[in-house]
Amino acid sequence: MRINNVGLNLGQTTNNPFKTSRNSTTNPFQNVSFEGNTLPYADVFVGGIESHKANKLKMIASSVMGSMTKLTSAFEPIVNFVNRVREGISNAWTYATNKNLFNLPGEEACKKVMSTDIVDIGKGIAHSASDLGKVLDKDALEVGKEISSKISSKMELFGNGISEAWSSMINSVKISRAPHASKEMPVEDLKAMWIELNAAAEREAA
């Protein structure tokens, strides 16, 4: 069965409780008794036709007043309904305002987070950041030391290589520009030249 069909049937079969009987052909005061509810001084109007009309109006007025008192019982269910709705709304509001909305899974975590002062949260974040910074700083320091030592050793080797290459080049220049060995040269100078040549030969061989 489809919902649209259900709605259509309900609309057709449900009576509107607020629908007036103004257009109805039935008399709402049909079964109401007017005894004991007549207006006082209703019979002050005297006369032939006029008294007859006055009596008729008196009867209508009396019936209206009487029906008002009698109809309180007829309106009672509606009043109760309104009261119930109003009470229900009030209860719902009270429930909503007094109900702990965090009675859910993870309530404690939510309570903890929501009840923590924003300053404390800031301190916690700062503390965590500080710890992280310390770890990173320490690691970075160690990494820096390691890199520095490696670079230093490499540069030392590189420097030694440069130094050796430089001295070799200088000696080569010295040897190439050195005067030809002759007997006029001191023996010590000839010896020094020979030693230098031997060292250059060893470097080239290495």
Added chain:
Amino acid sequence: MNKKIAEIIDALAVHEDNSSIQVLEELGTNSADNEIREYTSRALVKKNMHDSLKVVIINQGKGINDLSPSVAMSTINEILSLKDKSEVIKILDDTISMHSDEGVKENARSVKSLLALS
């Protein structure tokens, strides 16, 4: 052999300072290069001095006693080519008579025989 070293050896060979002999012995005869040892030995013989001839005759592994035949033969040929052989014969005789090593004595005896035949 390096041209510069050859020039140094030649300069030391004709140098008047006797300390040149020590330099030739220290750097030349102890060199690992056969050419340098050979060239140095010939230079020491050319000097034709007592100290220089003694280096190539009485020392084991140097001059005529070198383990390299080319070095030894070159030294012997240079000795044979000397004009004045008096100093070398004197040293050879002293070596044959007084040296403690029989190998050195035998080499000195052979060189002296070659000098006698030349």
